[in-house]
Amino acid sequence: MRKITSIEDLIPQRPPFVFIDKVSxxxxxxxxxxxxxxxxxxxxxxxxxxxxxxxxHIAQSAAAHIGYYSTEETRIGVIGSVKDFSVFCLxxxxxxxxxxxxxxxxxxxxxxxxxxxxxxxxxIATCEMKVAIPSQQ
Numbered sequence: 001m002r003k004i005t006s007i008e009d010l011i012p013q014r015p016p017f018v019f020i021d022k023v024s025x026x027x028x029x030x031x032x033x034x035x036x037x038x039x040x041x042x043x044x045x046x047x048x049x050x051x052x053x054x055x056x057h058i059a060q061s062a063a064a065h066i067g068y069y070s071t072e073e074t075r076i077g078v079i080g081s082v083k084d085f086s087v088f089c090l091x092x093x094x095x096x097x098x099x100x101x102x103x104x105x106x107x108x109x110x111x112x113x114x115x116x117x118x119x120x121x122x123x124i125a126t127c128e129m130k131v132a133i134p135s136q137q
Contacts, residue, residue: 017056033098037095062129085126085127
């Protein structure tokens, strides 16, 4: 477990490709992350964050959880699979995403999680995702 001084301590991404502003809750099997959709941000189009941005936000939330509990240097991971990705509405620039990830299983370098993204007090996206963080060689 690490002390968080900045999000960049937990994830390998760097601006402008960071899709988490704050970690508000951490538990061994879950994490809650917050992200403000920014004007001119990657994956923003016509004032809305597109589906790819929501998916990247979920993946970075998973990476932040892995990074928080890791004793090793932060490593680049990959999305192994996405199941039942549903987007019910796109968030506008300036709105906050509140994302809760629940770790379902961890086997070797693969984490299976369920994600729920909320905006304006309602669920706007859900999915199950497998994230792999390959071992260092």
